[in-house]
Amino acid sequence: MYIPARKIKAKVKGYRGKEPFFSSGLMIHWDSFLERDYIRLADFDQDVHELYHQPLCIHYMQNGKRLRYFPDFKVILKNGKTLIVEVKPFELLDDPKNQIKFEVGRRYCEEKGWLYQVFTEREIRPGELQQNLSILRRVKLHRTDPVILKFLLDEFSKCDEIDLISFRNRCSDIEDHLFYLHLHSLVYEHMIKVDLVDEKLNEYSELR
Template identity: 45%
Template sequence: MIPWDSFLERDYIRLADFDLEVNMIYAQDEQITYLYNGKVRNHFPDFKVITNDNQVWIVEVKPNAFVNDEENQKKYLAGRAFCEERGWTYIVVTEDDIRPGFLQQNLSLLRGLGAEDVSDETLDFVKMQLEKSNECTIGHLRMFCMNLSEEDYYASVYQLIYFQELYCDLILQPITNDSVIKIKE
């Protein structure tokens, strides 16, 4: 469980959890000292992210309305300098990055239902059925998986989408039986 201070931060964590490049995420793991209006200030960026190839991202989550505030701009400059010294990357992300279209709604659904315990055999069976047509809707694929219970079928599909073994557009529309899925290349 990673602590968060706002719903926007919670949604960033959900996005990072879905990102296959992210290995670890830590909350407010670094302290950056900077000078603002003649006073020494401390900045604790929201997250430290370690990627699978050991890159480090220091991530500040900020609503669009506050990105250009003078004090925040000073924090970002200090953050970038702090990261450059270490060979890291400082990133400011906003709701535009975190909440495009239906992405958060779909990730919430996938994470909730895609975390069910499904056997590898069932997952392989669903993928094998989809490979026969290469691309179809979730509802159409269901017809080829009638020997699975409804619960196992949907848990399998959602899990395969969540772990990015199946492709489904998660931004343009909510996931439904009409959503097109295909094997991820």
């Protein structure tokens, strides 16, 4: 098996759907719901700057046949590094065809000084994370008020840790829908921390 150096070509095909990648303002194609959920995860990741779906084609030889491999995503990190990501269900990791593609991807990335990683549902959908991200991502569809954001942060700075319902009582002057819109925005932007994996967001979630 060898990986010849050649010009990268984009894959032309149909897609099952598109998901907004708010960090760049682009709509990113996906071919499976697991890929869609990876997009949501990457958008929430503070280290991710840009994301592209199936941006390259890697040509390789196997048993005398010329084959092509289209990795799922190219990720540009904020530190300038490039990561090629393959999304696969955990049960398919040991499939011989997939193992060959993984090795082809790793070798290709090594030659270019990039990173290569395979993500499964174990990394993409731990606990309640995706359910919570579905809630938090809605704030991106609405305009937030900088005055309310600052007020919430000022109030939160007076606390060490506080559960959501107690914090809601501290900010009782703000209408309910505005409070949750702006709080969720602060959580999504990592300005207020909350455990998004072990439980669904609720009145007793600990803010820190």
